[in-house]
Amino acid sequence: MAKQTPPTLPPGPRRTLSEELHALHRRAGWPSLRDLVDGLGNGVASRSRIGDVFAHPRLPAWGLLELLVAELARRARRPDPAAEVDRFHALWEAAAEASDEPDSPMPWQVDVGQRRFTTLGVYLQGHFNALEKKIEEAEMLIAHSGGNTRYIDKVELNRRHDALGKAKLMATFVRRELESIIHDGDQVMLQRLSETTFRKFESAVDDLLWNSS
Incomplete structure (x- = not known):
């Protein structure tokens, strides 16, 4: 499942x-x-x-x-x-x-009175938490597979650990960048983070899930 x-x-x-x-x-x-x-x-x-x-x-x-x-x-x-x-x-x-609909807000936009302000940071934080949970689940699967040496060889196990290490390293970096940018209120940098670094983080998690399943 x-x-x-x-x-x-x-x-x-x-x-x-x-x-x-x-x-x-x-x-x-x-x-x-x-x-x-x-x-x-x-x-x-x-x-x-x-x-x-x-x-x-x-x-x-x-x-x-x-x-x-x-x-x-x-x-x-x-x-x-x-x-x-x-x-x-x-x-x-x-x-x-x-x-x-032309006036329909994007998922990270909220209307308040006569103005619309973006909450991309809130959306990214929620998405980050979901990806981090996937890393935790994959880590548990890898730990379990490591105890079943009859069904997995050392090379495969090392490959899974490498994918896990890459995803965890990216998570640490993205968390630090996200917190810093939100603290500074830099909308341009936040948008750039969502379009570049966050995409790489998603790819790293996807590779991890593929290797650990």
Whole structure:
């Protein structure tokens, strides 16, 4: 089983879609990302792309979501997988329409009175905490696999520890940068952090999860 961490989202159609997807994933028995890659078929979608559908705040493409919902509905033994796909398409349409509204705030924006201010820092902190939790879970899996030397060789175990060390080092760096930038109130640097260093941190965690699963 591999429960996925949902994104931090404000109330609305996008969060409803995310909550329903995670509920379907639970009913399907929490198949791992690797299991879903195999279930969708060779070359259909990578592990990281499927992971983004569960964990990224942006609205996923309907084509991939449709295939993922059908596969989860099959695993959950839903009586009518096609009806489940139709239900999710309605949820996706509502989320897409809401995101297309010109006055609709982004997930990290909040309206207060006549002005809108950004809270990107709050969003990044929530996302950072979710990624840090994934590192902790992976560390537990690696520690467990280290005790089963019959099923894993030393080279593989060292590779997993290297991925863990890289992810933990990136976490320390990102935490320090995030706290410093938020303290200084530097919006430009915060945006730059979200688009560069934070992406590298996400990639390091994704590599860790792939190596430890």
